[in-house]
Amino acid sequence: MTIPRLPDSTTRWRCTRCGNLTRFDVRRDQVAHEFWHFDLSGEPVIEERNLASDAVQEVKCRWCGVGAVVELIARTVVE
Ligand SMILES: [Zn+2]
Numbered sequence: 001m002t003i004p005r006l007p008d009s010t011t012r013w014r015c016t017r018c019g020n021l022t023r024f025d026v027r028r029d030q031v032a033h034e035f036w037h038f039d040l041s042g043e044p045v046i047e048e049r050n051l052a053s054d055a056v057q058e059v060k061c062r063w064c065g066v067g068a069v070v071e072l073i074a075r076t077v078v079e
Pocket of ligand 1: 015016017018019020061062063064065068
């Protein structure tokens with residue numbers, strides 16, 4: 001299975017089977033360093049989060065599921 005790269009400001013994902021552009025299930029493995037700040041009641045707030053690694057493992061079309069190929073395409077300008 002080919003794993004598409006993450007989209008950036010000029011690209012997006014597209015399902016080659018149904019043409020879906022907007023709904024995907026993504027599985028990614030991330031390692032993060034976080035700063036947790038607890039208030040006196042014990043409620044935490046994560047005030048800093050830095051990703052040490054971020055690897056996409058799988059991108060599936062929300063409608064077609066397994067088997068469909070998701071590709072990276074250029075965004076078109078909507079006017
Ligand atoms: Zn699809």
